[in-house]
Amino acid sequence: MTATLATLLVSCPDRKGIVASLAQTLYGHGANILDSDQHSDPGAGMFFQRIRFDLATLSTDRVALEHGLREVAERFGMTWRLAYATHRARVAIFVSKYDHCLYDLLLRHRAGELPCELAMVISNHADLAPVAAQFGVPYHHAPITAATRPAVEEATLKTLDDAKVELVVLARYMQILSPAFVAARGPGGIINIHHSFLPAFVGASPYHQAYERGVKLIGATAHYVTDDLDEGPIIEQGVVRSSHRDAVSDLIRKGRDLEKVTLAAAVRWHLEDRVLVYAGKTVVFD
Amino acid sequence: MTATLATLLVSCPDRKGIVASLAQTLYGHGANILDSDQHSDPGAGMFFQRIRFDLATLSTDRVALEHGLREVAERFGMTWRLAYATHRARVAIFVSKYDHCLYDLLLRHRAGELPCELAMVISNHADLAPVAAQFGVPYHHAPITAATRPAVEEATLKTLDDAKVELVVLARYMQILSPAFVAARGPGGIINIHHSFLPAFVGASPYHQAYERGVKLIGATAHYVTDDLDEGPIIEQGVVRSSHRDAVSDLIRKGRDLEKVTLAAAVRWHLEDRVLVYAGKTVVFD
Amino acid sequence: MTATLATLLVSCPDRKGIVASLAQTLYGHGANILDSDQHSDPGAGMFFQRIRFDLATLSTDRVALEHGLREVAERFGMTWRLAYATHRARVAIFVSKYDHCLYDLLLRHRAGELPCELAMVISNHADLAPVAAQFGVPYHHAPITAATRPAVEEATLKTLDDAKVELVVLARYMQILSPAFVAARGPGGIINIHHSFLPAFVGASPYHQAYERGVKLIGATAHYVTDDLDEGPIIEQGVVRSSHRDAVSDLIRKGRDLEKVTLAAAVRWHLEDRVLVYAGKTVVFD
């Protein structure tokens, strides 16, 4: 049944008639709208909409429907994306040595929470190969040094392209990606988990910073990767109470739980086509 | 500017074309959709939508628009409500002796958080008359006993009708309303705050029950009042951690904060036409 | 260093001089108190304390220290427990087919979050044997039917005793344990995770109940098992927001996260000797 579902995600300058045009077009082709969520940012003058609809009752066909939508999109100057439920995005998970986010994503995927195909795990270390193996996911060991970075990144990009990977998830990957790599994967192509409540503690060792500052809450932030390190559009943030009783090791333990949940939510929302980016931030139709 | 806004709230059996029909109708009259949120319950076969739109650009007039919407509503068997921003619902707050929820509502109203007119405060005690007076809200002291209940309730209903009160808010009102009173105010006409996480601790003294049971979280529940005491559709719930260190008095203190925030959210959502009731529960377009 | 730590957990009728007697005794033997937390319940007239101290500077020896503590305990009528950090409790995890809590406990144990030895996984199904195997934990498959229950339970008790298991963790174990089994393991000997905010939705299918009732928050409860099903002393509770958008399957997904975190916290606190039970509830020195 769900094989006939599709999701339309659009953004464009706001003006009258957008909702009606899209709804009318879908109705005209016999599609049945199941869910729609919409947002306007009056300051930015922007319009955003997510429509989930059923193609089972389509009176024309997909080609005709896409043609119709393209006409509407052009009329309103829309950026749009149409995703069919039959298409499952291929995802690559980048890790280093920490295993908690990797296990979490693998288990959620197996439990059916993440509508995607796990194409591969890529790591600059060999340590987590057995974990990937347990779940039947290919593991690429790509050691990297300052000297080999350009070549390794180029090879990795080719690996991703060959495997038709659409989304890269940095699950506590401890290497900084070059601007060239980020650009090659495109906007919204890489999700990272930062182990802090951004923008409070950017950079390395945020738990140590949080400990020194004596904050009463620690956080984690899932965001799209851009050239500005730790500055990409935020998709989701989580937070948990801390106290003077928490040593740095306790903050790290609490942080692991936060990182898992926060990253998983961001990845799920991305895969369900719930996230739109504009002006350095996100609209999340959750 | 916001004086030209309106909100349409509809529910009906789900079928194809509802979204398109409503959007097309609004567009045809020149209305500009600002926000729309929609929900379908496949199990119940029901469709729900909230549309907020701007009338400033209306090419016809309100009469014509309402006529058009009525046609759509009839075609799809809709229950619908159209609320203009220029109309501010008149609200009566019922209290006994606790003042925290009353102060909270009065202060939020003055801060502009609650789009309504506070028509009156009604109480079975005289204690809180000075509080209402400070905020310039009329206070009706209506003492009630088992013997006088029918007469007092009848008089109160007349007072409410005369003042064109649309919503009654029970802000820790310690009297039980008769089924006749509840029926007279209509479905969705009365919001209550229950000082517990329903359905965990129904009835009186939930904080004592929570203490005895040793729960690690206490809650509060805002709900519409129906004949089934503590069983009306839930609009909002809040929760806060508790521990062995909390005496009953601490639970009561924590509960006050919860009750204020939870009740205020429910009242605000109701006044912003965000709440739909079906099958004993709510859809809240927050 | 931490090998020289010990934790003393006491409860007794409250009276003057308890704190001084314990502190003086520890000091007299040269122990260094690192942490102490104390609670009195005036209503119940009870005193509770947890003291963590370092034996590295002991001027006598453990035998003498225990003798001294025993004297104090007898004087005040204390129930007491002294746990050395060198002793790691042996734990058995009971599962059926759900794997999320099992994986979670196994991973936390490997990450060093749970100070215990995982003696075995016991299940009425064979499904999760490979999971236990991945982590090198013995797996006992003990199928059970109404007819075989007494015999199977008896055999299981023997298995637990033979393996010197001190704590049984029911990680979504879908069988009800007999009163005889519960009694045999002793008070505080079994921790269960109930997939609901108790006492809101006792019994089976709480997520379906929560969906039907339209609650805005769902919960999970970790508690000690007693003869009263779902009524044992609560150790920890977690909660997460839900809305009309959540189908039962979404509630189940959210519930999995809650169950993992809530159960893990309860097990960790138990293993760190932070939990005392009295009057059907707990004191948790967290």
Next chain:
Amino acid sequence: MTATLATLLVSCPDRKGIVASLAQTLYGHGANILDSDQHSDPGAGMFFQRIRFDLATLSTDRVALEHGLREVAERFGMTWRLAYATHRARVAIFVSKYDHCLYDLLLRHRAGELPCELAMVISNHADLAPVAAQFGVPYHHAPITAATRPAVEEATLKTLDDAKVELVVLARYMQILSPAFVAARGPGGIINIHHSFLPAFVGASPYHQAYERGVKLIGATAHYVTDDLDEGPIIEQGVVRSSHRDAVSDLIRKGRDLEKVTLAAAVRWHLEDRVLVYAGKTVVFD
């Protein structure tokens, strides 16, 4: 009964025997310990303890007890404070034009949540005088400009001293206090509420910053005021979810609730002698 309670708060370099010495001294004088909480920071080598005890059974007198405690304090190099429940700290609330935190503190005080005397409200504006009047609290209108600041601050300090004010609470007071003023009130003498999750958004307009950055959580921070603006020791932090749907005005509305709850908790903990400061951060025995 509670009139005979007292609270001892100590901090000192950590070494063996502190707990025993204090407990023994209290016991020796016949005091009954009700609650004690303790913390050691191994990194800083510091010891902290809060003991609440009952003087009703004192076998000596307060002078003798204080003498005994002073001896222990000198032996261990303690910073210590002994607070009798009969002494209620006198508090001055500083405000500008926002009334939400002021009302909140006044109402909580009247509800018995804050063990103090509200000595006065001080403001650089006249607007909130009627609010203070409703609660019978003296109101000092002290307009301030860059030119008059030194003189006004000096006069204010005298007013505070004359009224024996021990704690100043900045309840959204929109003036920056000079280092001289802060120094005159002493360490831990002034509590401020910052309308942000520090250190994420220091400085002015944090809600605008949060909006621009598109964060998914906003916060509030209650802290002691030091010379470093927004850098004083954090006592409490609160947080609430936000989304793309929140305009700056919504963030401000949500922030008001956070500010009230967060400031009130910090003030209550301070007044209950639960807060110790060291190394730029706090130990909060909550």
